[in-house]
Amino acid sequence: RDGAGARPRDQRDGHAREHREQRRAAAEAVGEAAEEEAAGRAADADRAEQQHGRRWRDAMIERVRHEVNERDEHAERADEAG
Secondary structure: OOOOOOOOHHHHHHHHHHHHHHHHHHHHHHHHHHHHHHHHHHHHHHHHHHHHHHHHHHHHHHHHHHHHHHHHHHHHHHHHHO
8 A cells, every 4th residue: 555545555546447448438428419419410411501482492392383374464465365
């Protein structure tokens, strides 16, 4: 023993090693959770971007459909008048 109430060196080393392993395991668990969360956010962002793209595409289709209908109506009116 190194003094009154002190633990033998090998016992202290083992105890310190145990704490290092616990800290390492905790840090790895936090890192894994952060990676999973980041991946989840990336997937959410991709999904939102796809939905935005789909809404934009649908809006463009409606616009073109409206323009075609307007053109057809104008052509019909011209045929009726002329």
